Amino acid sequence: DVQLVESGGGSVQAGGSLRLSCAFSGYTYSGHCMGWFRQRPGKEREGVAAIDASGTPNYSDSGEGRFTISQDNSRRTLTLQMNNLKPEDTAVYICAASWPGTEGFCSSKREPDFGYWGQGTQVTVS
Numbered sequence: 353d354v355q356l357v358e359s360g361g362g363s364v365q366a367g368g369s370l371r372l373s374c375a376f377s378g379y380t381y382s383g384h385c386m387g388w389f390r391q392r393p394g395k396e397r398e399g400v401a402a403i404d405a406s407g408t409p410n411y412s413d414s415g416e417g418r419f420t421i422s423q424d425n426s427r428r429t430l431t432l433q434m435n436n437l438k439p440e441d442t443a444v445y446i447c448a449a450s451w452p453g454t455e456g457f458c459s460s461k462r463e464p465d466f467g468y469w470g471q472g473t474q475v476t477v478s
Contacts, residue, residue: 407423
C-alpha cells in the first residue's frame, strides 16, 4: 500500500519559518509527480507546489517566492520549506503523489493527477 505521512506542522508567529516533511512508502513509480496542497479554514483545497522525478519544481501563486519544495528519493522524503509565513498561510498542509502513468506537466494545479494523499499536518500562523 502507498502511504504518505506528513510531519513538521505547528504554530509559529508571522514572519517565522517551518519545514514540513512527507515520508512516502510503497510508491515506486519512477516518473512521479509529488506535491504539497493546503486547505485553509472555510476554503477549498489548493495546490502549493509540485516537483517531478527529475527534481524540477513548480509553484502555484500561493507557494511562489516564500516556499521551496524538494525531495530526497533515497530517503523517500518530500519537503516543503516555508519562510516568511503569514496568518493567511494557516491551513492543513497535505502531501500527495501522482497516479502511476500520469503524463504531462507536473503541477499542483493539476489536482486530478494526484491519486495518493496523506492525512495532513496543521500549520497555524499568528
